[in-house]
Amino acid sequence: LHAIAAAFAELPQKVVWRFTGERPSSLGNNTLLVDWMPQNDLLGHPKTRAFVAHGGTNGMYEAIYHGVPVLGLPLLFDQFDNVERLKVRGAARMLEAGFLTKENFLEALKDVLSNPSYRRNIQLLSQLHRNRPMSPMDTAIFWIEYVIRNKGAAHLQSVGSTLPWYIYYSLDVALVLMTIIVAFMWTAVFTCRLICCRRFSRKMKEE
Incomplete structure (x- = not known):
């Protein structure tokens, strides 16, 4: 955080940084710390030059929509892929937070x-x-009015909304599969026991 603050301090541009915690000692006069900010509105401002982000899906879509280049510092899960997709299209740079x-x-x-x-x-x-x-x-307006005109648009509703809960969660299919598996295992065990018993009986007779 101190490295980021020190880097921001050397920029001629003004920086708005969503930050919680102790104020970094290297923070410059050009950087404003805020607990919350209207991110989408700031990205839509005509003077916004760049967006430093962790690569969350919403932030990336907002950056694309407003045409703001990204410097990505991904940390978890899909953030790496999100920033990489912009990077290969020449719309972003990516740095590893650990280095x-x-x-x-x-x-x-x-x-x-x-x-x-x-x-x-x-x-x-x-x-x-x-x-x-x-x-x-x-x-959104069209589809709201469409549903109203067609009295709920039942023809567009998923059949799943009318299914019994045990069918919706495929419990009936699971029960059939479990029955087949149990029957197969029981048959295999019964067959093995039958074969073993016959061999044991023959051995006893021979003795």
Whole structure:
């Protein structure tokens, strides 16, 4: 955290950082610490130059929508894949949080800020993302009105909503499979015991 704060302090741009905890001693005057911020609104601001993020799905979609290049510091699960997908398209840089230093963070951040290819590529993705026949709001309005006009649109409802709970969770199928497995095991055990008993009987007769 101190390395990140020190790197931010060397930037000519202003930084808004969502941060909780003790204030880093290396924090510069250009950095504003906040407990919460309207992330989507800030990404949509025309003066936003870059987005430093851990690579969560929502944040990546918001960055793509608003055309803001990303410097990713993934930590868990799908975050690595999310940032990597932007990286291979030339819209992001990625650093490993475990090997983060002030120097490599500052170098990557300056690269994202100064290299126009990152913004150009993320804006191309933004155009592709926005290119749809209807806006999300118009789409939502259409389907709400569609359901109202068709009195609940029962023909679009999943059949699963009317199934008994034991069929919905496939318990009937599981019961049949378990019955088959138990019957097979019982038959195998019975057959083995029968063969062993016959061999034992023959041996006793021979003796």
